[in-house]
Amino acid sequence: MIELTNVVKEYTVIKKKSGLSGSIQSLFRPEKTIVRGVDGISFRIEPGEMVGYLGPNGAGKSTTIKMLTGILHPTSGSVRIGGISPQENRKSVVKQLGVVFGQRTQLYWDLRLGETFELLKRIYRIDDDTFKTNLAMMHDVLGIDQLINTPVRQLSLGQRMKGDLAAAMLHSPSVLFLDEPTIGLDVEAKQNIRTFIKEMNMKRGTTIILTTHDLDDVEQLCKRLIVINHGKVVEDGPLSELILRMAPYRLLVLDLSQLPEPSDLRHPGAESIKQEGLKLTYRFHKSDISASELISGLSAKLSVIDLSVKEPDIEDMIREMYRSSSPA
Numbered sequence: 001m002i003e004l005t006n007v008v009k010e011y012t013v014i015k016k017k018s019g020l021s022g023s024i025q026s027l028f029r030p031e032k033t034i035v036r037g038v039d040g041i042s043f044r045i046e047p048g049e050m051v052g053y054l055g056p057n058g059a060g061k062s063t064t065i066k067m068l069t070g071i072l073h074p075t076s077g078s079v080r081i082g083g084i085s086p087q088e089n090r091k092s093v094v095k096q097l098g099v100v101f102g103q104r105t106q107l108y109w110d111l112r113l114g115e116t117f118e119l120l121k122r123i124y125r126i127d128d129d130t131f132k133t134n135l136a137m138m139h140d141v142l143g144i145d146q147l148i149n150t151p152v153r154q155l156s157l158g159q160r161m162k163g164d165l166a167a168a169m170l171h172s173p174s175v176l177f178l179d180e181p182t183i184g185l186d187v188e189a190k191q192n193i194r195t196f197i198k199e200m201n202m203k204r205g206t207t208i209i210l211t212t213h214d215l216d217d218v219e220q221l222c223k224r225l226i227v228i229n230h231g232k233v234v235e236d237g238p239l240s241e242l243i244l245r246m247a248p249y250r251l252l253v254l255d256l257s258q259l260p261e262p263s264d265l266r267h268p269g270a271e272s273i274k275q276e277g278l279k280l281t282y283r284f285h286k287s288d289i290s291a292s293e294l295i296s297g298l299s300a301k302l303s304v305i306d307l308s309v310k311e312p313d314i315e316d317m318i319r320e321m322y323r324s325s326s327p328a
């Protein structure tokens with residue numbers, strides 16, 4: 001179990017003054033300010049959960065992950081993984097963790113992929129059987145067998161990301177931190193990576209904490225979202241509940257064959273929000289009326305030739321979470 005309790009991380013930043021005299025002053029009498037990267041964060045993540053850790057740029061995501069992996073020490077509060085502090089017991093906690101950063105590789109640039117894996121085997125003291133089983137699984141799920149003799153520097157971004165994911169899972173970590181794992185990848189490569197993440201979570205019960213700005217990642221992978229802004233948790237709950245609470249409406253778009261009478265446009269269960277020629281858009285709440293009820297009600301009055309129902313836009317929902325948690 002991962003547990004953060006009232007965690008604060010402060011950075012000391014030297015304020016740079018402008019101009020030459022300012023620069024000289026800063027050199028001899030630096031004016032320091034304190035920036036709170038994380039400002040009292042608490043949450044618990046149970047084993048086997050797959051959680052999206054979201055927030056706008058500068059919200060404090062990387063700072064949190066760095067404290068969870070023991071790289072940074074919190075200024076105050078407590079960080080525990082399986083009851084152990086990653087700062088006090090870095091070695092034993094690191095064995096339980098896998099970390100992948102989409103923006104930079106953890107692989108050794110000058111080695112072949114297979115050699116990198118051999119090196120990790122020694123670093124993590126992975127026994128032969130576990131190494132073989134895990135490598136076979138990585139070949140199966142990621143299809144990296146053809147890449148094993150390729151020097152890391154020659155791998156494409158998508159191949160490199162597969163290599164990074166395999167490397168992170170070789171020592172069978174119980175927790176995997178993924179920071180933007182699909183960034184810069186094409187549609188197919190993104191899908192492969194998402195399938196891999198789902199499999200690790202389902203088949204191995206790996207706890208997954210995913211930081212991403214890609215909303216398809218969020219929709220496809222994260223059952224629960226923890227949203228932070230300005231170093232504080234602003235939302236924490238199942239994605240489905242957040243959608244119901246923040247975006248309970250759906251849209252019904254109708255194409256008509258002839259212009260309707262204004263009085264025929266009305267329906268007690270929905271609001272007509274747009275009319276562009278023969279195209280009408282209604283907004284309705286899932287809890288008030290079902291899509292099929294609304295469609296049959298409107299079809300009785302209007303000459304409908306085509307229709308579509310649009311689910312709430314998760315992008316709008318997340319933008320709204322960021323907006324409403326930012327100071328005006």
Ligand SMILES: Nc1ncnc2c1ncn2[C@@H]1O[C@H](COP(=O)(O)OP(=O)(O)OP(=O)(O)O)[C@@H](O)[C@H]1O
Binds near residue numbers: 035057
């Ligand atoms: N080493 C540092 N020194 C000073 N301030 C820092 C340092 N690292 C982060 N910060 C500040 O802490 C806050 C949180 O930064 P952090 O990198 O954790 O955000 P993030 O959510 O990961 O952002 P992004 O999505 O852009 O990666 C920001 O205001 C940032 O400027």
